Amino acid sequence: MRIVIADDSTLLREGVQLILTDAGHDVVAGVGDAPSLVEAALRERPDLVITDVRMPPHGKDDGLRAAVQIRQSWPQARIMVLSQYVVQAYADQLLASGAEGVGYLLKDRIGDIDEFLAAVEQVASGGTVLDPQVVSQLMTRATDPVQSLTPREREVLELMAQGLSNGSIAARLFVTGGAVEKHTQRIFAKLNLSPDDSAGHRRVLAVLAYLRGAQS
Amino acid sequence: MSTTHQTIQRPPRPRVVLRRTPRDLAYLMLSWPAALVGFVVVASLMGLVSSIVLAPVAVPLALIVASWSAQVERILLRRFQGVTDAEGYYLPSPPDAGVLAKAMTIVRDPQRWLDVIWAVVGWIVATITWIVAFTVWATALGLLLWPAWGWALPDNGDGSLAALVFGAETFWTQAVIEMSFGIVLLWVAPWITVGMARLQGMASRAILSSRSRQQVIEQLRVSRDAGRSAESEQLARLERDIHDGPQQRLVRLKLDLARIERQLGPESPAAQALRDAIISTQETLDELRALSRGIAPPTLTELGLVAAVRQAATRPVVPVSVSTNLPEQPGVLPPHTEQAAYYVVSEALTNVAKHSQARNAYVELNADGRDLVVAVTDDGIGGAEFGKGSGLAGLAERLRSVDGQLTVDSPAGGPTTLLARMPHGRRTHADRDR
Numbered sequence: 001m002r003i004v005i006a007d008d009s010t011l012l013r014e015g016v017q018l019i020l021t022d023a024g025h026d027v028v029a030g031v032g033d034a035p036s037l038v039e040a041a042l043r044e045r046p047d048l049v050i051t052d053v054r055m056p057p058h059g060k061d062d063g064l065r066a067a068v069q070i071r072q073s074w075p076q077a078r079i080m081v082l083s084q085y086v087v088q089a090y091a092d093q094l095l096a097s098g099a100e101g102v103g104y105l106l107k108d109r110i111g112d113i114d115e116f117l118a119a120v121e122q123v124a125s126g127g128t129v130l131d132p133q134v135v136s137q138l139m140t141r142a143t144d145p146v147q148s149l150t151p152r153e154r155e156v157l158e159l160m161a162q163g164l165s166n167g168s169i170a171a172r173l174f175v176t177g178g179a180v181e182k183h184t185q186r187i188f189a190k191l192n193l194s195p196d197d198s199a200g201h202r203r204v205l206a207v208l209a210y211l212r213g214a215q216s
Numbered sequence: 217m218s219t220t221h222q223t224i225q226r227p228p229r230p231r232v233v234l235r236r237t238p239r240d241l242a243y244l245m246l247s248w249p250a251a252l253v254g255f256v257v258v259a260s261l262m263g264l265v266s267s268i269v270l271a272p273v274a275v276p277l278a279l280i281v282a283s284w285s286a287q288v289e290r291i292l293l294r295r296f297q298g299v300t301d302a303e304g305y306y307l308p309s310p311p312d313a314g315v316l317a318k319a320m321t322i323v324r325d326p327q328r329w330l331d332v333i334w335a336v337v338g339w340i341v342a343t344i345t346w347i348v349a350f351t352v353w354a355t356a357l358g359l360l361l362w363p364a365w366g367w368a369l370p371d372n373g374d375g376s377l378a379a380l381v382f383g384a385e386t387f388w389t390q391a392v393i394e395m396s397f398g399i400v401l402l403w404v405a406p407w408i409t410v411g412m413a414r415l416q417g418m419a420s421r422a423i424l425s426s427r428s429r430q431q432v433i434e435q436l437r438v439s440r441d442a443g444r445s446a447e448s449e450q451l452a453r454l455e456r457d458i459h460d461g462p463q464q465r466l467v468r469l470k471l472d473l474a475r476i477e478r479q480l481g482p483e484s485p486a487a488q489a490l491r492d493a494i495i496s497t498q499e500t501l502d503e504l505r506a507l508s509r510g511i512a513p514p515t516l517t518e519l520g521l522v523a524a525v526r527q528a529a530t531r532p533v534v535p536v537s538v539s540t541n542l543p544e545q546p547g548v549l550p551p552h553t554e555q556a557a558y559y560v561v562s563e564a565l566t567n568v569a570k571h572s573q574a575r576n577a578y579v580e581l582n583a584d585g586r587d588l589v590v591a592v593t594d595d596g597i598g599g600a601e602f603g604k605g606s607g608l609a610g611l612a613e614r615l616r617s618v619d620g621q622l623t624v625d626s627p628a629g630g631p632t633t634l635l636a637r638m639p640h641g642r643r644t645h646a647d648r649d650r
Contacts, residue, residue, distance in 0.1 A: 008460075009460065009464040009468075011464055011465060011468045012464050012467055012468050012471075014468075015467070015468040015471035015472065016471070018471070018472075018475060019471060019474075019475060022475065022478075054459070054514075054518065059456070060517075060518045060519075060546065061518055061519070084459060084463065084505070084514070085505060085514065085515070087515060087519070087527055088526075088527060088530050089519065089523055089526065089527060107467050108467065108470070108498060108501060110467070110470075110471055110474075111467075111470040111471060111473075111474045111494060111498065112474070113474050113475065113478050137530045137531070
């Protein structure tokens with residue numbers, strides 16, 4: 001697929017580019033600041049935009065702002081945001097711009113190449129991927145009835161919130177797809193969530209909304 | 217600390233008094249004539265104030281003479297009283313200023329008006345101290361030398377003190393009594409001298425160098441503020457450099473190692489060593505990240521205090537609610553205030569998670585006209601103390617460095633409230649006053 005990468009560190013941009021080209025992707029543009037990113041993304045219309053958060057010109061959350069800006073003029077844009085540390089507020093802002101085809105990952109995750117490439121595919125195809133840290137922050141603070149889930153069910157819920165499909169969850173937990181299916185049914189029942197939300201990014205949103213609501 | 221306090225409180229010992237006496241006497245003797253001249257000239261010039269024609273010349277002139285007179289007193293203070301900070305703080309007249317501008321600077325200068333006050337008050341004080349000191353010494357010496365002049369008194373000294381009070385008849389019994397009084401007076405004269413000198417020194421210092429002391433304090437405040445902002449700026453730069461340099465390189469190193477591992481395949485003999493290298497790279501990254509959080513939390517500089525506190529509130533195991541009257545944007549308060557406040561919240565929440573067994577915690581962050589008040593409350597078991605290892609002592613220390621205060625209310629059984637109050641340093645009135 002065609003990808004635009006933005007990161008002010010050339011070193012890192014090249015590193016990510018190498019991994020992506022190894023996997024057969026085509027990096028059509030590499031930029032180092034937020035305005036160039038907006039310009040490049042709207043010009044190239046790539047299958048995926050990968051951007052750093054902290055970038056020139058302000059050295060703050062410029063990358064994130066650029067991502068939101070891109071989605072304003074091009075709502076179908078698929079954007080994956082990479083960051084040196086997890087900030088809940090960043091994930092919230094990103095999801096607020098539309099949860100379809102967005103990802104928010106810690107930069108360290110790129111090191112797990114297979115998972116990173118899977119996340120790239122998933123976001124590009126309209127899914128939602130959230131860093132396990134974002135989700136675990138929400139999970140540890142969630143109160144009843146999340147606490148009433150069995151450990152296995154909590155594990156499944158956590159992976160659901162990160163944006164994994166049932167198939168991926170099954171592979172991650174070394175169980176069959178049917179077993180995961182049963183777990184998800186029970187989770188939805190226990191949390192009183194609608195089964196309509198059992199597929200794709202809507203499932204992620206539903207779970208996230210639930211976790212946030214369960215915090216207070 | 218208590219020992220120095222006692223030394224100051226104790227009255228001076230005889231040796232000290234004797235050693236000080238010559239200098240204090242010289243100070244008193246010289247100070248009064250100078251004050252007298254100053255008073256006469258300043259008072260005469262000020263007397264012309266009512267004259268519309270002469271006032272524009274007389275007033276600046278009076279102010280100049282008053283400052284000369286004050287300068288003489290300051291020199292005497294330094295020379296004989298060892299007062300090191302006897303300095304006036306005069307407004308500098310602008311360079312290339314005309315006569316009128318110079319005169320205006322002189323008339324506007326508060327120090328010069330204080331000098332005029334000194335010309336009056338100082339003259340009164342100096343007159344009293346001079347008379348007392350002079351009289352004591354002159355009388356003491358006179359009485360001691362009585363045999364040398366007593367015979368010249370009418371009626372062979374029958375009108376003398378000794379003759380009137382003690383009924384002394386002969387010349388030599390009179391002489392012995394008068395000289396005894398002389399010795400007693402001579403013995404107390406040093407104490408009176410030192411006391412008078414101290415009285416006058418206090419008066420003149422209060423009038424003549426208080427402004428300079430205020431100025432020193434003001435300069436210290438300005439330089440401390442500059443030091444603080446330079447420090448927080450440098451810490452932020454250090455954090456940025458770590459982020460842009462080593463941190464990026466380590467992430468890249470990890471990517472490259474992962475790529476090689478993937479290319480070699482899991483069966484390769486080098487795969488295990490590579491995996492170890494990747495893990496150790498990740499650990500280094502984690503340590504580096506923890507390090508830069510300690511230097512200057514990146515969320516604080518990027519998002520501002522409120523958002524950074526909200527982010528910190530997602531870390532502990534217990535749910536934390538945050539309420540504030542501050543806007544959610546970076547740079548609302550000076551960096552050192554934001555850093556201190558963030559540090560309070562972050563430490564307090566760490567304590568909540570570690571020791572409190574709380575189910576809920578609340579963070580309040582409110583600024584009033586002068587202070588930023590940070591309150592962290594939890595519904596845990598209480599009993600938090602300023603003991604070693606609680607981190608509270610370190611927190612109190614950190615707050616003192618920003619003129620802040622920490623109070624902890626934590627009865628056994630809870631709840632625990634940690635209250636930090638610090639001036640937020642958002643300059644409003646102070647700047648306008650200067």
